[in-house]
Amino acid sequence: MIEQFKADVANGLSATPKSLLSKYFYDEIGDKLFVQIMHMPEYYLTDAEMEIFEHQADKLATLLAPTTGTFDLIELGAGDGTKTVHLLKELQKHREFCYKPIDISSHALASLKDFLQSELPDLKVETQQGDYFEVLKGIADNGNPKAILFLGSNMGNMLDHNAKRFLSSLDNAMNAEDKLLLGLDLKKKREVVLPAYNDAAGITKAFNLNLLTRINNELGGNFDVDSFEHAPEYNEEEGVAKSYIRSKVDQEVRIDSLGESYYFEKGERIHMEISRKYNEEILNAILGDTSLVLQEVIKDSKNLFADFILTKQST
Numbered sequence: 001m002i003e004q005f006k007a008d009v010a011n012g013l014s015a016t017p018k019s020l021l022s023k024y025f026y027d028e029i030g031d032k033l034f035v036q037i038m039h040m041p042e043y044y045l046t047d048a049e050m051e052i053f054e055h056q057a058d059k060l061a062t063l064l065a066p067t068t069g070t071f072d073l074i075e076l077g078a079g080d081g082t083k084t085v086h087l088l089k090e091l092q093k094h095r096e097f098c099y100k101p102i103d104i105s106s107h108a109l110a111s112l113k114d115f116l117q118s119e120l121p122d123l124k125v126e127t128q129q130g131d132y133f134e135v136l137k138g139i140a141d142n143g144n145p146k147a148i149l150f151l152g153s154n155m156g157n158m159l160d161h162n163a164k165r166f167l168s169s170l171d172n173a174m175n176a177e178d179k180l181l182l183g184l185d186l187k188k189k190r191e192v193v194l195p196a197y198n199d200a201a202g203i204t205k206a207f208n209l210n211l212l213t214r215i216n217n218e219l220g221g222n223f224d225v226d227s228f229e230h231a232p233e234y235n236e237e238e239g240v241a242k243s244y245i246r247s248k249v250d251q252e253v254r255i256d257s258l259g260e261s262y263y264f265e266k267g268e269r270i271h272m273e274i275s276r277k278y279n280e281e282i283l284n285a286i287l288g289d290t291s292l293v294l295q296e297v298i299k300d301s302k303n304l305f306a307d308f309i310l311t312k313q314s315t
């Protein structure tokens with residue numbers, strides 16, 4: 001893990017333009033900051049998807065579970081599970097299933113396990129720590145039908161060509177009766193989107209800058225975090241938000257474990273994260289020639305966010 005982190009940081013900081021991978025946001029502090037972001041008034045995404053899970057869990061359960069028999073409910077990037085728990089409660093009323101959350105963060109998985117143990121002590125849970133791109137390849141086909149959850153606009157963090165590849169590998173991992181739920185933020189106006197990535201309390205800023213602190217702590221970096229600022233953007237036409245960290249001064253940063261120094265000009269940016277906003281047309285274009293098709297779109301009452309249910313096209 002640390003070797004991969006080193007390699008990814010070295011690649012990202014030697015590239016032009018510089019970039020870092022958003023999956024490294026989630027260390028112990030990053031996990032906590034993300035939970036705070038989800039509670040920021042500007043971060044409408046969580047409330048909107050939460051409303052769907054709170055008020056339409058019965059519909060989700062009917063669409064995702066097979067009509068008879070047991071199944072596996074696999075969640076990619078499960079996080080704190082506070083939305084999923086509503087679906088789990090609904091499913092537990094009349095379905096037999098095993099919940100299999102996958103997350104790169106062992107802290108997130110440990111607190112998810114504690115949370116589920118107190119909320120749903122009888123639930124069958126099998127956690128798996130790892131990168132979902134890797135874990136996905138090894139999703140054992142144990143013969144049970146599966147429903148795969150990918151909530152929280154997580155797929156929005158992928159560039160379109162990566163989302164395409166990702167959906168194509170999900171398609172390959174799925175059998176005819178399997179289901180996929182993609183929770184995606186809907187394309188909308190700048191006035192609504194941009195504040196979600198630039199909250200007034202500065203939590204998103206702290207979340208982005210924490211990755212520099214993580215590099216300092218884990219890779220022996222000497223980033224002077226205060227000499228960088230958070231600079232998000234949203235292109236309304238494209239429907240893509242991008243988060244950057246920008247150097248406030250000309251400076252050099254040493255990362256001991258990489259044996260390298262990196263030069264930053266004043267105003268130079270490090271690309272941190274992309275958040276693509278979707279609609280049916282964009283999703284269909286990204287589904288491309290996979291055999292996945294849209295079965296149902298479930299939106300919150302303000303039409304901010306959608307859970308798209310996909311199934312394999314019958315041939």
Ligand SMILES: C[S@@+](CC[C@H](N)C(=O)[O-])C[C@H]1O[C@@H](n2cnc3c(N)ncnc32)[C@H](O)[C@@H]1O
Nearest residue numbers: 023026077078079103104105108131132151152
């Ligand atoms: C944006 S949060 C979403 C959490 C939750 N699904 C929700 O909707 O509230 C992203 C979660 O995905 C995990 N994650 C991010 N990149 C990952 C990756 N490549 N593989 C596995 N988990 C990842 C993070 O640790 C974090 O818990």
